[in-house]
Amino acid sequence: MFFEQIINGLTLGSTYSLIALGYTMVYGILELINFAHSEIYMIGAFIGLTMVSVYKLPFFVALLISMIGSCILGIIIEKAAYKPLxxxxxxxxxxxxIGVSIFLQNAVLMIAGPQARAFPSGLNITTLNIGGFRISTLQLLILFVSIILMVGLHFLIQKTKLGQAMRATAQDKEAAQLMGIKIDHVITFTFAIGSALGGAAGVLVGVYFDSVDPMMGFFPGLKGFVAAVLGGIGSIPGAMLGGLILGLVEMVGAVYMSRYKDAIAFAVLIFILLLKPTGLLGRSVQEKV
Structure with missing residues (x-):
């Protein structure tokens, strides 16, 4: 039972990590919390649901289209709501x-209605018995996809010229611009990648819980933000670690105090921030004057 909850925690935590990456990437570049990110996550789930249930596309094709759609939505939001300000x-x-978040939430409520919808993934889901505890192939799939996306992001940030431009922009925008880096393009790309990861998380959570609704973004979005803060806001490895820790704490807490699992997760956040205010992998930065 305990090891099964560990697997559940890692599965859920990996989706929190994907959401947290969107928050932490935007904050690292702009020092802005994109509160519309939770609604991008929700809309990504609806795009995936539409591709599977209406157009009868395979799950992985629907996942890819959801990421592309979320990516485009993130770019539109950045251009329309953030760039002018x-x-x-x-x-x-x-x-x-906050206004964009409320607008998107109500737009989906008006179009899709308030009712929850099942997510018919079409996947052949079975349960495996490994070493005395059970794990479903769906959990393995979610962990695999999440890890692939996080490893791909790490490679992009660390090994490509665009990733180098993102790191330079996060460190010092003025100096990066003087070195010929197009700051606007970097910011747009950051929103695009973060939104794509959020959309992927929405599809994975929709399949995992077999439910998609217009209000589904609130608590996962909040917990993704908590994971980003827990790991160190602005730190990409911190967002990954924070999401996994939050998922583990939530699931293990559910075994012993199911009614208070959310409270336990936030209590752990407060405790860690009291010991290390910058988060687990965050670094204190002196503000330039």
């Missing part, structure tokens, strides 16, 4: 982010 005081883009 880039030089405004910090409260303006924050309010804009």
């Amino acid at each position: 880039r030089k405004a005081n910090r409260i303006a883009p924050l309010i804009s982010a």
Whole structure:
């Protein structure tokens, strides 16, 4: 039972990590919390559901289309809601982010209705018995896809010129611009990649719980943000680690105190931040004057 909860925690935590990456990437570049990210996650789930249930596409094709659709949505949001406010005081883009979140949530409510919908993935899901504990092929699939996406992001950030431009922009935007880096393109790409990961997480969670609804983004989005803060906001490895830890704490807590599993997760966040305010892998940065 305990080891099964560990697997459940890693499965859920890997989706939190994908959501957290979207938050932490945007914050690392713009020092902005994209509160519309949870709705991108939700819309990604609906895109995947539509591709599978209406157009009868295979699951992996639907996942890819969902990521592309979420990527395009992220670019549109950045261009329409954040770019015009880039030089405004910090409260303006924050309010804009909240407004975009509310708009997207209500738009989907109006189009799809408030009812939850099952996610017919079409996958042949079986349960394996390994060493005395059970694990489903769906859990293995979610872990595999999540790991592939996170490893791919790590390779992109560390081994490509675009990733180098992203790291330079996160470190010092003015210096990066003087070196010929097109800051606007880097910011747009960051939103695009973060949104694609959020859309993938929405599809994976929709399949895992066999349910998609317009309000599904709130708690996973909040927990993805918590995971980003727990790991160290702005740190990509921190977001990955924070999501896995949050998922494990939530699932193990559910074994002993199921009614308070969310409270336990937030209590762990508070405890870690009291010991290390920058998060597990975050670094303190001196503000330039």
